[in-house]
Amino acid sequence: DAGVTQSPTHLIKTRGQHVTLRCSPISGHKSVSWYQQVLGQGPQFIFQYYEKEERGRGNFPDRFSARQFPNYSSELNVNALLLGDSALYLCASSFRVAESYEQYFGPGTRLTVT
């Protein structure tokens, strides 16, 4: 079975632009979470979705938004990009949004804002 997939692998954007990152969970998984990892730090939680509903949100500005589709894939959108948004964006999927279910991570999307 395929693992969590993310696209694109890398992208470069200019300050003020908008970006959309995509994630496909493991088949059968209904929960998707997004994390931001700035260089030299651990990943920080951005959003969690389950059955197309937002179940958690981290301490990120409203420029960050996400959604989950009926096939459980997800998009992360970031508006008005800042230099500080340069990071590795990680997507994780789990079967359900409960404490006992392991999260499986994708390879990430490397975003560079110039």
Place this chain on the structure above:
Amino acid sequence: KQEVTQIPAALSVPEGENLVLNCSFTDSAIYNLQWFRQDPGKGLTSLLLIQSSQREQTSGRLNASLDKSSGRSTLYIAASQPGDSATYLCAAYPTGTASKLTFGTGTRLQVTL
């Protein structure tokens, strides 16, 4: 608010040494504790997941233990190899229905020949 700390931040050891990486968390009310490996510029590779009812997990040369009462987890790597060079991250699963992971900042390990 859960905070996860990893000590040391960086470590360099000669090949063949046994080593211990430490992870501490401020809120002992965690469910699972997971260790990951991250190579430069890459995503996360899961190494070991210690589930709620367990105190340790083993996989090959790796052994991870969890003591919730003291807020600590350790990752033991036996007979280290240059291929073990990477950053090691621990992540705590909170109790409750949300599964937002809280990560430490990682330990950067270099194993030299």
